[in-house]
Amino acid sequence: MQQAMIIINPSSGKEDALEYISQAEEILQNNGYMVTVNETAKEGDATRFCITACREGYELVVSIGGDGTLHEVINGMIDQEHRPRLGIVPLGTVNDFARALQVPLDPGQAIAALTSSRIQPVDAGRLNDRLFGNVVAAGSLAETLSGVSSDDKSRLGAFAYFKEGFKELAGSGNPAHSLTIQYDGGIWEGESPLFVAALTNSVGGFEKLAPGAQVDDGLLHCFIIKDLNIFNTLTVSISLLLGNLKDHKDVIYFTASHVTVSSPAPVRTNVDGEEGPALPIRLSTLPRYVQVIVPEEE
Template sequence: MKAMIIANPSSGKENALEYIEQIEAILKEKGYDSTVKKTEKELDATNFCQDACTSDFGLVVSLGGDGTLHETINGLVDQVHRPKLGIVPLGTVNDFARALNIPLDPDEAISLLASDNTKNVDIGKFNDRYFVNIVAVGAIAEATYDVTPEQKTKLGPLAYVLEGLKELTSNRTYPLTIEYDEKKWEGDSLLFLAALTRSTGGFEKLTPEARVDDGMLHCYVIKQVNMIRLASIATAILRGELKEEEDVEYFTAKRLKVSSQDPLVTNVDGEQGDQLPVEMEVKPSHIQVIVPEN
């Protein structure tokens, strides 16, 4: 059996290469011959992973942050043969690993690679690319672009939360039309979220209803609200009860289209996405990921 280790030497604390021997050793015990591929630039992980799929590899390990993981998954999704995926998180946020209960400690995540326990996880299609966590539309969605690498290193996930809260208080709304399955929502919205998992920006209670393998996009529209209601929504988020708020519309969908008369950009798994209109769809239980039991 063949395994490919896709390592980004620049991720997190720039120490990915220190873990390679340890990973090779554990995979050897499982009967894998490992090939190590080091990324040098954007899209390398996608191309390496596509090669692994077409060359009949049984396992691909992503060793890096969320960016490397997304690029790896984007190389996997459209293929007929999709190897199992192992994740060793080295980034600052590691949302997908959090959502799957994969240890954030690299040594523990490497030990997990010996496990045969896997989960078939949903993937979201967003226009012609894929996402694993969340799509956001609104001012807070643009806030993550303002987080500097220095803030990220110093504050970790909190940098996104702080930047996001700052934007929320600006209370800017946008007219949105959301067509989902056979239904439609239209109105002014402060923030629209479509989540596949419960973890966003390192914050694990924003969208607690979302399960990684339920085949659904969990959608939350925060409507136009006054400052007092906004404070109530903020505390509801902290309690993991966003959907209970009266100014929040919650629904699930298998596919949806979001449009607006305003030229709004989107945020897809923390990266800048296409401008509206956009279409999304769930590919249910599409990739097999090594995860802890329970």
């Protein structure tokens, strides 16, 4: 009999996570799985549970929670020879990974889609000695984004990030730091308030950040926002909404499989929506590393 592990964060989303356990358990049992349910209680639990699932040969791990929980689950797969298939039930407020893979944002529909036979191989990102599923941001605006409240994210969706970003720009005028970004054969040095490296098209709920990004293209889609002021922030924001950010005159866009970012200043990062390590960071991709269950094609 195949084994499935449900990893659920009971604090995710609007805290109605527990309602979905029996629904997911039933659908998996009806599909021939022996199901183990693990509830997380604190940071790191989802990673530990997923490590167990890898070591014990589980065929399937289902992450029920937000992008933070998913990030932790994916980190359990680092350096594991056996990696279970991954099912996603999004309960967070942003759910970028689900958006990028067309997994339904409605949890009931996402649970129903766990029986799909369609598997999408997805790149994982490597940041120093850990993994990420979707995005790494660095710079003073990235630090600000870590502070966006769940309440604002629920109320304003992706626009919560604009609100915090504008607040930061209005407060400090010019929050750029000196960054050195080395990628494959190139190097960029200059002042920037924000560097973003994305694996998928959806970042912060904006589904058109990198419209050309494929989840299995083996590439980091990188954006350097050059020195910003409050006025061209508006035009950058509009480009972001229209999906042509990479063509904006104050944005440098490139793709690469290896990137390092450093700064003489103590700059922090944001990784998959949560606060990450300080610079310097080394980024790379692990092509087609995670096998994700996605809905059948219509």
